[in-house]
Amino acid sequence: MxxxxxxxxxxxxxxxxxxxxxxxxxxxxxxxxxxxxxxxxxxxxxxxxNVHARGLASRSSQAISVVVPNVNHIFADIYFGEIVSGIYERASDQGYKVLLDIANKQFIQTKEYLSLLKSKRVDGLLFIAASLKDDYLKDFVGEPCFISVNHYFPDTELNYIAVDYEDSARQAANHLMELGHKKIGLIAGTNTYTGLALRDAFIKECVSHGLSESDVPWVEGGDRWSQEEGYEAAGKLLKDHPDITAVMGGNDRLAIGAMAYAASQDIDVPGQLSVMGVDDIPAARFSNPSLTTVQHRLYDLGVLACERLINIFKGEIGQCHEVLPVDLVVRESTGPAKTA
Amino acid sequence: MxxxxxxxxxxxxxxxxxxxxxxxxxxxxxxxxxxxxxxxxxxxxxxxxNVHARGLASRSSQAISVVVPNVNHIFADIYFGEIVSGIYERASDQGYKVLLDIANKQFIQTKEYLSLLKSKRVDGLLFIAASLKDDYLKDFVGEPCFISVNHYFPDTELNYIAVDYEDSARQAANHLMELGHKKIGLIAGTNTYTGLALRDAFIKECVSHGLSESDVPWVEGGDRWSQEEGYEAAGKLLKDHPDITAVMGGNDRLAIGAMAYAASQDIDVPGQLSVMGVDDIPAARFSNPSLTTVQHRLYDLGVLACERLINIFKGEIGQCHEVLPVDLVVRESTGPAKTA
DNA sequence: CCCCTTTGTTTAATCGCTTGACTTGCAATG
DNA sequence: CATTGCAAGTCAAGCGATTAAACAAAGGGG
Known part of the structure; x- marks a missing residue:
């Protein structure tokens, strides 16, 4: 039959x-x-x-959409892969299917993110890490079937879930200060609110421990958060502030780039310069010297993001503003400040 | 309202x-x-x-599923990201949505790949690069709504579309032989049919140009096709066959690993040893020396795979057994064979 | 002036399932 | 013994579209 x-x-x-x-x-x-x-x-x-008959009668589609930014080679960055894998994991064990969407021009201009909901194609949306300029997300204010993952917009009621960038900054700052560093350069990505939050929290923490703002100079890391940009930025930083004894990268790739710059200048890490990052990507463990960093569990973030969305579907929670704890991972790239 | x-x-x-x-x-x-x-x-x-009402009445869902292997950090490999991006591109401009699926244990054991079709969740499936042991794909023999992407099973009628691995091998072999290489080591990934095809075609081409099989020794690259494995394999190869003047990697990452090994042994590339790969990943251009390779247009492969699937939906074609041309890209890592 | 097309629109059957309201049979209760 | 309660099912009304087939009106040819 x-x-x-x-x-x-x-x-x-x-x-x-x-x-x-x-x-x-x-x-x-x-x-x-x-x-x-x-x-x-x-x-x-x-x-x-039949999934359509079911969806029609029950008015739910048991599917969610995961939206990733329209970045070239988006998946070259482990970052997204990890989060997506986590989302997939929880989604499938809860009987939800995952739609993949890319926030390209067409997707945004046609407001496809809203159509998906209206047409009942999906029950909800998870947006991964948009940037500052993605203000169209405001369309979702008051819309429960939406969570912004690892990104948030200050001064809105948008649902979000993210790792704790501010605490990452504080833990990093304290780690370096405890090692005696008194002049610390920062390479910051500033095209996301989380990036800004990290920068500001880092500086604030340093200041609250007695450093002055001028002891924590920062430079722009660039939009791609890449190793190459970290290399460049480290050069700029050390040229303008030759007396810094530590460099903090907005993520691991920027930090690894900074280490590469140090190596190119025969600057010993951590002897003459301590370097640390944020994220704990696999490469952080295998760099030379291995990189001190703040671990972000992105897979877990994905799992939890999906779980919260489903919680909302079930009416178990009404909104979601959640922040995940992070852990300092001390490796070889940081050490006592050299005494001048 | x-x-x-x-x-x-x-x-x-x-x-x-x-x-x-x-x-x-x-x-x-x-x-x-x-x-x-x-x-x-x-x-x-x-x-x-309403997408469900539509799907119910028209018995089609305007969606396809893209299935990727259950590899840790799957998306860390640009490979998949490129293909998926290509698929997404063509799918969305044809009005199809893309479901993401991961071929994990549950997915396979519950034969979810069949359920997706039976339940009309999707109109068709695209499987990206499965490995030798994924014989469950035979369930799709005779099933038109399925294409295996960049992978094929010999001796079956399964639909597939892939870049031309055999021609890649031939072009690489000829490039090296034209440079005068007479003893060439091969690092082969053997956990896919395409990997085996590459290895066999490479050796065959060399033999047909007068080399003997012992002039083309090969070693197992490993299952992950990674740089680390390439490093190891190059070591083994050069230890057992110190007289080889060129190394061919089954992909760029294996080749880059081989170059790293050469660097660690102060072997000059290409002065003492030529190295080349296959794929032309971005890193190939930026390695030092830059890597000669055979370019695979994976994004285009994704686009075409999706197009063919839709062709099948529309009844424009009945099956798909297609191979995409590849191009030799000569860079710095290959040169004339050193004369003994 | 009648019949036949063509063009534009409506009718109504269907797609395959969910779900609140209703039935039935039977054991327990007062 | 009539009544109540409950467990296990069934009924039937949707859910919101698509799509043959029927139909009405307008034009065209003889």
Whole structure:
């Protein structure tokens, strides 16, 4: 029989349509006997309920969309892969499918992110790490079926979930200050609010421990948060402020770039210069010297983001403004400040 | 009005349900006048047809699933990102949505890849580069709504589309032989049929130009096709065959690893040893020396894979067994064989 | 002036499932 | 013994579109 329907199963079992449906939805009102009878017939025919009929009647599609930025080679960055994997994990074990969307011009101009919801294609959206200029996300204010992942917009009520960039900054600042560093250069990515938050929190923490703002000079890391940009930025930083004894990178790749610059100038790390980053990407462990950093569990972030979205679907929570703890990971690239 | 339906639009325009539907589906039998009247109402209400109602009635879902292997940090490899981006591009401009699936244990054991089709969740599937042991793909023999991307199974009728690994091998072999190399080491990934095809074609080409099989020793590259594995493999190769003057990597990462090994042993590339790879990943251009390689246009592969699948949906083609041309890219890492 | 096309629109059947309201049979209760 | 309560099912009304087939009006040819 081609494509059996619920009707075929019902007929074969001598029960009504609705009984089959109830069995399939684990309704407790069905006796164990009929239940197994039905399930056997289902297995025998390899029956799969039609997802559209189901979605139409139940007005939910058991699917979410994951939106990633339209960056060239987006997935070259482990960052997204990790989060997406986490999302996929939780989604599939909760019976949700994952749609992939890329926030390209068409997606934004046609407001496809809203169409997806209106057309019931998905029950909700997860936006991964947009940048400062993605203000179209404001369309989602008041819309519960949406969470911004690892990004947030100050002064809005948008749902978000992110790792704690401010605490990352504080832990990093304290680690360096405890090692005696009194003049610390910062390479900051400033095209995201989380990047800005990291920069500001870092400087603030330093100042609150007695350093002055001029003891914490910072330079722009660039939009791609890349190793190459870190290399450049470190050069600028050390040229303008030859007396800094430590460099803090806005992420690990910037930090690794900074170490590469140090190596190119025969500056010993950590002997003459301490360097640290944020994220704990795999490369951080294998760099030479291995990189001290603040670990962000991005896979877990993905898992949790998905979980919160589903929590919202189920009405278990009404909104989501959550921040995940981070951990300092001390490796070889940081050491006591050299005494002048 | 909450969530307008086709009925609301029809009422407002004083036309029937079907008229609106016909307009929405660009049926030419509707007059220009009614068409614009309807479209205006649609725009006014921000109406979006319910995807489930549509799918139920039209028995198609305008969505495809892209299945990637369950590899840790899968997206760390640019490889997949490129193909997926290409697929997304063509899918969205043809009005198809893209579902992301990961071929993990659950996905395979529950035969979810079949359920997706049976439940009409998607109209078709694109499997990206599975490995030798993924024989469950045989379930798709005779199933048109499926294409294996950059991978194929010999002796089956499975649809596939892939870059030309055999020609890659031939071009590489000829490039090295033209430079005078007479003893060439090969680092081969052997956990995919394409990897095996590359290895066999490379050796065959060399032999057909007068080398003997012992002039083309090969070692296993490992399952991850990684730089680290390339480093190891190069060591083994050069230890067992100190007289080789060139190394061919099964992909760029293996080749870059081999170059790293050469550097660690103060072997000059290309002065003492030529090294080349396959793929032309971005890093190939930036390695030192820059890497000679065979370019695989993976983004284009993704675009075409998606196009072929849609061709099949439309009945424009019945099957797909296609191979994409590749191009030799000569850079700095290969040179004339050193004369003994 | 009648019949036949053509063009534009409507009618109505369907797609396959969910779900609140209703039935039935039977054991327990007062 | 009539009544109540409950467990296990069934009924039937949607859900919101698509799409043959039917139909009405307008034009065209003889």
């Amino acid at each position: 081609a494509k059996p329907t619920i009707k075929d199963i019902a007929k074969e079992c001598n029960v009504s349509l609705s009984t089959v449906s109830l069995v399939l939805n684990n309704n407790p009102r069905i006796s164990e006997k009929t239940r197994t009878k039905v399930l056997e017939a289902v297995a025998r025919h390899g029956y799969q309920p | 909450a969530k307008p339906t086709i009925k609301d639009i029809a009422k407002e325009c004083n036309v029937s349900l079907s008229t609106v539907s016909l307009v929405l589906n660009n049926n030419p039998r509707i007059s220009e006048k009614t068409r614009t009247k309807v479209l205006e109402a649609v725009a006014r209400h921000g109406y979006q047809p």
